[in-house]
Amino acid sequence: xxxxxxxxxxxxxxxxxxxxxxxxxxxxxxxxxxxxxxxxxxxxxxxxxxxxxxxxxxxxxxxxxxxxxxxxxxxxxxxxxxxxxxxxxxxxxxxxxxxxxxxxxxxxxxxxxxxxxxxxxxxxxxxxxxxxxxxxxxxxxxxxxxxxxxxxxxxxxxxxxxx
Amino acid sequence: xxxxxxxxxxxxxxxxxxxxxxxxxxxxxxxxxxxxxxxxxxxxxxxxxxxxxxxxxxxxxxxxxxxxxxxxxxxxxxxxxxxxxxxxxxxxxxxxxxxxxxxxxxxxxxxxxxxxxxxxxxxxxxxxxxxxxxxxxxxxxxxxxxxxxxxxxxxxxxxxxxxxxxxxxxxxxx
Numbered sequence: 001x002x003x004x005x006x007x008x009x010x011x012x013x014x015x016x017x018x019x020x021x022x023x024x025x026x027x028x029x030x031x032x033x034x035x036x037x038x039x040x041x042x043x044x045x046x047x048x049x050x051x052x053x054x055x056x057x058x059x060x061x062x063x064x065x066x067x068x069x070x071x072x073x074x075x076x077x078x079x080x081x082x083x084x085x086x087x088x089x090x091x092x093x094x095x096x097x098x099x100x101x102x103x104x105x106x107x108x109x110x111x112x113x114x115x116x117x118x119x120x121x122x123x124x125x126x127x128x129x130x131x132x133x134x135x136x137x138x139x140x141x142x143x144x145x146x147x148x149x150x151x152x153x154x155x156x157x158x159x160x161x162x163x
Numbered sequence: 164x165x166x167x168x169x170x171x172x173x174x175x176x177x178x179x180x181x182x183x184x185x186x187x188x189x190x191x192x193x194x195x196x197x198x199x200x201x202x203x204x205x206x207x208x209x210x211x212x213x214x215x216x217x218x219x220x221x222x223x224x225x226x227x228x229x230x231x232x233x234x235x236x237x238x239x240x241x242x243x244x245x246x247x248x249x250x251x252x253x254x255x256x257x258x259x260x261x262x263x264x265x266x267x268x269x270x271x272x273x274x275x276x277x278x279x280x281x282x283x284x285x286x287x288x289x290x291x292x293x294x295x296x297x298x299x300x301x302x303x304x305x306x307x308x309x310x311x312x313x314x315x316x317x318x319x320x321x322x323x324x325x326x327x328x329x330x331x332x333x334x335x336x337x
Contacts, residue, residue: 015299016299016302016303018295018296018299019207019208019296019299019300019302019303020206020208020296020300021202021206022199022202022203022206022207022300022303022304022307023299023300023303024202025195025198025199025202026199026303026306026307028195028198029192029195029196029199032191032192032195033192035191036189036191036192037191038189038191055277055278055279056278057278106313106317110225110313110316110317111225111226111316113165113317115165115167115169118165118169118317118319119169122169127170127171127185127188128188128189130169130170131170131185131186131188131189131314131318132188132189132191132192134313134314134317134318135186135189135192135196135310135314137313137317138309138310138311138313138314138317139306139310141309141310141313142305142306142309142310143306144279145274145275145279145306145309146274146279146302146305146306148278148279148280149270149273149274149279149280149281149302150302152273152280152281152282152286153281153286153289153290153298156281156282156283156286156287157283157286157287157289157290158290
């Protein structure tokens, strides 16, 4: 069941369209994240869930990602990520564990990502893959933050056009 | 913060700071990031001075040494002198910043909080001073500034000590 409230990181662009061309550009960047060769969409979704867990954002955690093929991320793996247990789960690959560990560190403090954590991603994804992952995490985290602020604004001081 | 860069910039220089950074390693996104930066500065629905205040508050919180040292010429021309830029710091509430400028700082702090959030009082003040379109525009700018500064910090290679203030013009293809 999808109990997510809008906006969330996945449907945020509908709320920002009133900002004009900068919002349109950010929306295109968001779309581009899901069709690139560096990180597969299911793993990117697990990164989104990792950041949502760190933000303790129930709306994000329950949102369905339209960029995933049906069944691309099974419920057991999704639950393990949401519980913060992916690092100990047997059915996560070394690449997935490296990426999710990086996402966790990025979400907690981008300044304090250990060199070995970054190096583990670089070994798995290469230099371009590492840069892409950093970009993607920044976009996802920013959208989670903005969606949360917009939900607060809609609840506390509704303004026509902001939702 | 790691002072060793985790990814390298391309050897060929273009004059655009984004294209000349490690972001050029990802051709699937770099053009849109350049477009986004340009759109934020040229087509946002709030003034360049307000944008610069959002950017500087973000830079201070993220502790991006490069971002903290930069001042955009377009914001300086819009009236954000160095003395006023220095007010975007602790104690800004009691500074000579205008109400809208103080609200921009508070909005940035709400966005940058962990978790992010807007208080009831701030929501009321924002709704009184800004239109829905302007609030949305400021969030897009914050996302762009936060995304790029955290990318720079994560890639690393920055000095740990503060850099001197440098004025920056929008790049030719911005």
